[in-house]
């Protein structure tokens with residue numbers, strides 16, 4: 239086998255010659271970083287060595303990421319986090335609770351400690367760690383961790399997925415509306431499992447959205463793609479004066495109707511079933527939310543939904559777009575790497591930057607578009623646009 243050298247790669251068209259100072263600096267830096275002599279030199283000095291160690295750790299974490307997530311999955315499946323949330327537990331007690339022999343369980347617990355999911359106490363018992371603690375009492379995170387088993391199955395051969403015209407794996411079958419021409423005809427059985435997942439994970443998103451927007455002067459909120467109505471339930475308690483409406487696929491809308499009626503919101507909330515790409519949205523709301531909706535769809539469908547939202551709003555009405563966005567400072571891999579691959583496995587959606595979404599909103603007719611501050615932008619960012627004429 240030929241060693242991979244720069245000459246063996248140079249068979250295709252030549253790459254563009256760097257012209258900016260930044261590009262020239264990056265070329266210079268890369269040439270140093272791949273040079274074995276430079277690497278030996280860097281390891282000989284304190285500051286460069288610290289940097290090399292940090293980079294080596296980051297690269298190792300990238301390589302080992304699957305093992306880390308499987309450790310997390312095992313902790314969730316065996317309910318280890320729940321067990322230790324009640325108080326630190328010994329290995330033998332956890333072994334009895336989980337049904338895993340001590341030898342195997344100890345391996346898991348030590349791995350979980352190294353990942354800060356658990357923390358060993360001085361007594362030798364295992365207690366919660368700083369990364370395990372947020373999982374307690376949040377069924378949404380546990381549901382997402384379980385759900386990732388589908389995604390990782392599809393990502394077993396990432397190159398095949400990248401080359402495919404359309405995804406055909408487990409994620410595509412799960413997110414069935416993203417892969418059918420007639421989503422309006424989906425049955426309850428087809429929407430039940432994703433709707434339950436969205437419902438379980440909605441509370442943490444709703445909290446962020448509701449603290450970012452001002453509902454005091456609004457009288458009716460329509461949640462488009464509102465799932466089982468979990469967001470509306472939270473909006474109802476944070477703004478008791480507000481009338482509520484929900485629009486989703488007919489089978490999902492039926493689930494929302496049942497949930498909202500059970501929650502005592504049947505009279506306050508009008509539920510509509512339909513396809514937001516084909517059917518007009520109901521009029522009457524002066525604020526319309528699209529929460530975790532746009533990123534599921536290609537640009538032309540997002541534009542169609544935004545135009546439908548614009549048509550349904552009165553002058554002075556507002557659209558609220560809430561979802562994770564690419565290019566979020568401090569959370570860059572979440573957008574391009576995580577959601578990039580997640581949405582590819584799911585169908586035709588994509589993560590978008592705030593600029594991209596703002597461009598689509600402007601094209602749909604909205605103005606005064608602004609990004610509202612959220613406390614945890616990793617989970618969701620919130621963009622608002624107004625219908626001014």
Ligand SMILES: C[S@@+](CC[C@H](N)C(=O)[O-])C[C@H]1O[C@@H](n2cnc3c(N)ncnc32)[C@H](O)[C@@H]1O
Pocket residue numbers: 415421436437439440443462463464465466485486487490512513514515528529530531534
């Ligand atoms: C990712 S889920 C988000 C649900 C909810 N907004 C949340 O954040 O929990 C997207 C929602 O959009 C709905 N949806 C997808 N395509 C639709 C369409 N063409 N017409 C109406 N609703 C649609 C789905 O049924 C689903 O409830």
